[in-house]
Amino acid sequence: MNKLHFFILLPLFLFVFSACGDDDDNGTPTGTLEIFFEPIYGEDRGLISPTTNFSYASGNDIRVIRSDMYLGNISLGTASATTVLSEIEYVSLGEPKMDESTGLTDKFLVLNNVPAGSYSFFEFGIGVPPELNSKTPSDFSSSHPLARGGNYWDAWDSYIFAKLEGRLDVNDDGLFSQNFIYHSGQDELYRILRANIPLTISEGGTTRLKIVIDHEKLLINEDGEFVDIEETPIDHSAGDLALVRFIADNYGRAFSLELLSQ
C-alpha cells in the first residue's frame, strides 16, 4: 500500500469552495468516505495505549494515554476546486482497539454525501479553523462538537485544538511517575495538512482512507530534538506556546495517509 506523507500548507494560498450545506437533494450523485485512524508510536507502529510502553528519546519508557484533536475543513480537491466534506470533527484516539481481521481500529469517521468524482488531494486542518475559533461553545447547540465546553479555553479565547497526554517512567522503575499534558490552541497553531493523492468517490460507493499518526514524531523533530518532558510536563497556559508549537510543527511528519479501497 502506498504511503503518502502530508505537507503543511500555508493558509494564505487556500481557496476553499465550500460544498457542504448544498445538499444531496439537488440530485448530485454521492458516495461515502470512511477515514480510519491508526494512532501509533515509533517505527514498530505499536498502537498507543495506557498500558503499552515505548522508548522515548530521553531513554525512559513512555505511555501515550490521550490523543484528542479537532479536525477542521476535511476536504477533497481537484486542481480547480476544493470540496469541504466536514467543517469540524472531534476525534479521541486514546485507547484504540485493533480489529485483527480487518487491520482497522475502532477510531474512524464516516462522511456521507460526498459528491462523486475524481479528486487529486485530501486535506484537513488540525485544530479549529480561525473562522470557527472566533466562536465559543455558546454559539452551538449542546451536541455540536464545538459545544464541548471542556475544549474551550477562556484564557486563550480559543478552542483547545489538540490534547496529548501520557506518562514517562522518569525513574525507570515501571511506575511512570511523571505525567505530561500538552494542550494546544490559538489560531497561530492551526495547521493544514494536504496529501496529493488521486482518489475516486463513486456513486453509492465507499472509499476508505487510513491516517496513521506517529506520536513519537510529534515529540521529536527531524533534527532529533525532543520535548524535555521532565522539564516541562504541563503546557496549557496562555502566553507560552513554544512547546505546543514545537509539537504542531511536527504534524506534517507525524501524519501519513494510505488509501485502503475505493
Add this chain to the structure above:
Amino acid sequence: MNFRFGLVFLFLVMLFIYACKDEVMNEGDLSFIPFDPVEYKLEIPEGWPQMEIPEDNPLTYEGVQLGRRLFFDPILSLDNTISCATCHVPEKGFSDNNPIAVGIGGALGTRKTMSLINVGFNQNGLLWDGAVMTLEEQSLHPIEDPVEMNLPLEEAIQRLRDHEDYSVRFRKAFGIGNVDEINKDLLAKALAQFQRIIIAGGESQFEKVMRGELSFTDEQLNGWEMFTDANRLVVDAECAHCHIRPLFNINEYINNGITPVERLFDHPDPGRGAVTGRERDYGKFRTVTLINWELRKNFMHDGRFETMEDVVNHYNSGGHRPTNPDEDNVDLLIYPLNMDEFELHDLMEFLRMLTDTTFLSNPDLQNPFL
C-alpha cells in the same frame, strides 16, 4: 328468592355493569376539551449554549405544568409517599442532603441523588455513569425502581387515567382524545419538559462579573485564575478542565481519584465500566455541575465528601492513584496541587460565587400542591 328469579337478577346486574362500563368509556372521552398548547419560552442566560429539545417533545406551557405536577406528586410511588421532589428538592439544588439516596419505606439506594440544575443541557448521557441517554427515558426509571418509588408503570398509568384532573391536563398538553391514550411515553415527555426548565446560574455573582455588572475581589480573581490556570504566576487548580463555565461541567466520564483501589476491578461501584463493559472505564463517573453547590452537601457519586472543603482538600492532595500504572486510569490532571491555605481560601472564595437562588422564586419551579 327462587332459582329462576336469581338468574334473571344476575342477568340484569351484568347488563347494568356492562352499561356502566360503556358509560365510563364514554366519560373517558376528552375530545370536547380544547387543545391549544402555548409554546414555553426557555430563559437561557446570555452566553450559554442553546438547549437541544427533541423534535417530538417541544416545550409547551401545558406540558411543563403537567410535568411539574407529576414531579411533585407522590401518586407515582407505590404507597403514595414519595415524589421525584422528595429526593430532588428545589431548595437543595434539586438534590438532597443524604449521602446515598433514600427511597420508599427508607430503602437505601446505591448512589448520591444528582442535582437536576441545568440537566437539560447534558448531552452525553445521564446518571453518574451515563446508563441512560435522554431525560424522557430517565423519567420513568425512578418510578419503577424498587429503591426509589417502586410503582409498576402500568399501575402508574392506571392511576393517572383514573384521575380526572390529570386526564384533562394530559389532553391539554398532548391533545389525546381519550383517557386511555395516557401512556408511559406521555408521562415521560411531561416529566422531561418540566426538568428542561430547571435552569439556574445566570444570576450568580460569577455571571454578573462576566457581564460586567460586578467585579471580582482580589481573592475571587485569584481563585478564578487558579480554577482556570489562567495565570502562570498563580498555582493551577486545574478545575476548569472538567468543570468549565458556563455550566461548570464537561459531561465526560473520568476517574478523579476519589476511591483508593489498587486494581480497576476493585472499584466498589464500577461506574462507567458497567455501562461500556470495558475494564479501563471502571471507576469513571460523569463530571457534574458546580453551580449552586452551596445548596448541597455530601458530594460525589457516593456522597463521600460532606463539604466543599473536603472536596478541595481531595483535589489538593492529588487523590488516590494505584501504584501499578497498568491499573491506573485516574485522569492525569489529578495530581498534588500543593495549594497553601491562602490559595485554598481564595479558591473557596471563587467557588462561592457560583450560587444563584433566583430559580427558587420562579413560580414554574415551585411545588404546585403547596
